[in-house]
Amino acid sequence: MMVEKNISQAVIRRLPRYYRYLGQLLEEDVEVERISSHELSQMMKVTASQIRQDLNNFGGFGQQGYGYNVKFLYTEIGKILGLEQNHNVIIIGSGHLGQALANYKSFGKRGFTFTAMFDKDPKVVGTKVGDITIKAMDDLGAFLKENQVDIATLAIPKDAAEEVADLLVENGVKAIWNFAHLDLEVPRDVIVENVHLSESLMRLSYDLNQNKGEYKKDAYKSR
Amino acid sequence: MMVEKNISQAVIRRLPRYYRYLGQLLEEDVEVERISSHELSQMMKVTASQIRQDLNNFGGFGQQGYGYNVKFLYTEIGKILGLEQNHNVIIIGSGHLGQALANYKSFGKRGFTFTAMFDKDPKVVGTKVGDITIKAMDDLGAFLKENQVDIATLAIPKDAAEEVADLLVENGVKAIWNFAHLDLEVPRDVIVENVHLSESLMRLSYDLNQNKGEYKKDAYKSR
DNA sequence: TTGAATTTGAGAAAAATATAGCAATATTTT
DNA sequence: AAAATATTGCTATATTTTTCTCAAATTCAA
Numbered sequence: 001m002m003v004e005k006n007i008s009q010a011v012i013r014r015l016p017r018y019y020r021y022l023g024q025l026l027e028e029d030v031e032v033e034r035i036s037s038h039e040l041s042q043m044m045k046v047t048a049s050q051i052r053q054d055l056n057n058f059g060g061f062g063q064q065g066y067g068y069n070v071k072f073l074y075t076e077i078g079k080i081l082g083l084e085q086n087h088n089v090i091i092i093g094s095g096h097l098g099q100a101l102a103n104y105k106s107f108g109k110r111g112f113t114f115t116a117m118f119d120k121d122p123k124v125v126g127t128k129v130g131d132i133t134i135k136a137m138d139d140l141g142a143f144l145k146e147n148q149v150d151i152a153t154l155a156i157p158k159d160a161a162e163e164v165a166d167l168l169v170e171n172g173v174k175a176i177w178n179f180a181h182l183d184l185e186v187p188r189d190v191i192v193e194n195v196h197l198s199e200s201l202m203r204l205s206y207d208l209n210q211n212k213g214e215y216k217k218d219a220y221k222s223r
Numbered sequence: 224m225m226v227e228k229n230i231s232q233a234v235i236r237r238l239p240r241y242y243r244y245l246g247q248l249l250e251e252d253v254e255v256e257r258i259s260s261h262e263l264s265q266m267m268k269v270t271a272s273q274i275r276q277d278l279n280n281f282g283g284f285g286q287q288g289y290g291y292n293v294k295f296l297y298t299e300i301g302k303i304l305g306l307e308q309n310h311n312v313i314i315i316g317s318g319h320l321g322q323a324l325a326n327y328k329s330f331g332k333r334g335f336t337f338t339a340m341f342d343k344d345p346k347v348v349g350t351k352v353g354d355i356t357i358k359a360m361d362d363l364g365a366f367l368k369e370n371q372v373d374i375a376t377l378a379i380p381k382d383a384a385e386e387v388a389d390l391l392v393e394n395g396v397k398a399i400w401n402f403a404h405l406d407l408e409v410p411r412d413v414i415v416e417n418v419h420l421s422e423s424l425m426r427l428s429y430d431l432n433q434n435k436g437e438y439k440k441d442a443y444k445s446r
Numbered sequence: 447t448t449g450a451a452t453t454t455g456a457g458a459a460a461a462a463t464a465t466a467g468c469a470a471t472a473t474t475t476t
Numbered sequence: 477a478a479a480a481t482a483t484t485g486c487t488a489t490a491t492t493t494t495t496c497t498c499a500a501a502t503t504c505a506a
Binding site for chain 2: 481482483484485486
């Protein structure tokens with residue numbers, strides 16, 4: 001029977017970073033063949049223990065006295081992340097954000113293929129973004145029925161997002177990459193990965209505030 | 224003496240989301256005056272206990288038997304996040320991503336003012352993005368010396384990012400909003416908030432893989 | 447080839463985070 | 477005005493996550 005250990009979100013959040021560092025090692029002039037958790041920990045500024053623990057969730061990738069084979073580990077993490085299989089990605093919204101995402105060449109290397117872009121503005125429908133011709137939003141439903149779409153990217157304002165998300169879900173899309181500033185309501189088997197830029201900026205603002213010592217916790221006690 | 228309790232990153236990550244929900248309540252047709260941790264917990268799909276615990280890190284904002292005053296709580300969280308003071312933000316890189324960020328109108332509402340944009344491509348220098356005229360990268364150093372810059376946004380490829388970051392740090396910038404796919408090396412008093420889009424997409428891919436049951440942990444055990 | 451040095455994997459301990467429980471206090475109802 | 481209900485803030489408990497430790501396996505140096 002398969003062991004169904006649940007892997008924590010914290011571990012999963014870190015996996016892509018391991019993948020990035022290992023990829024960098026492979027790209028370097030003198031390609032590194034092996035690396036120990038200790039060496040990697042110094043590069044990445046995390047504990048060696050955490051690296052070993054994280055990797056062990058997925059299996060014993062290393063060897064005592066040797067460390068980890070960089071290429072092997074890189075490939076395995078890629079498999080874990082599902083990067084060895086292709087994903088068809090569409091983008092809803094052809095604004096700057098949508099176009100920025102469409103132009104990320106590096107995504108292609110990792111098994112993500114942008115197959116279509118949609119916009120509701122008739123003025124841009126029919127124009128091209130790279131190789132892709134922007135389609136009308138009205139054609140989205142039909143497109144979804146005729147084409148395999150693994151990931152739909154929502155790069156539209158929040159007011160329009162829920163409606164489009166519903167349409168996506170109705171047509172069997174199982175994963176949404178959401179850049180709209182709201183939490184989408186979707187069935188449990190649909191995955192939503194949020195990129196809330198404004199929240200990121202607020203965290204930065206918070207940290208700035210802390211450094212400046214502007215904010216005094218105590219003040220709130222005596223309101 | 225001021226109590227110097229350390230507030231965990233987990234709490235800080237959640238604050239902007241509370242802020243967003245409270246803001247939504249204030250924008251609704253029938254403005255809500257008060258809310259209990261229980262009601263908010265149902266909206267946000269977290270436990271009421273967590274909400275109370277989180278807020279209590281910063282002070283007692285609620286009242287027994289009543290709950291929290293929405294407007295008051297919203298304002299206070301805004302203060303905690305440093306949103307009541309203005310931040311001058313510059314953007315390095317005038318590609319689609321840079322322009323997307325420049326056009327986020329909602330940032331302006333929250334005390335972020337975009338004051339300049341830089342690009343190394345002579346063809347775009349001098350052209351306008353909204354009200355802002357794109358400046359040459361060579362002028363960045365001088366600009367930093369003459370203007371107060373609270374946050375610098377790096378929307379450039381990773382190969383150029385470290386060099387620009389060094390220049391920013393040399394000229395006293397204390398906060399970097401980094402969209403380049405690398406970890407910047409900066410002194411400890413400089414804050415870096417990373418937005419690694421490719422990592423976000425990989426997490427989505429991981430989750431997709433899990434749902435499909437494509438990935439079997441056990442397989443790795445017997446390599 | 448042998449002994450010293452490395453380094454993993456895994457279990458145990460420690461730390462951090464989240465949840466539950468409840469006294470105190472306010473609000474609402476009767 | 478009294479009783480019932482609601483709800484916080486805080487403490488205690490439970491859970492999760494991270495770090496520590498070390499035996500076992502491997503590599504490296506002489």
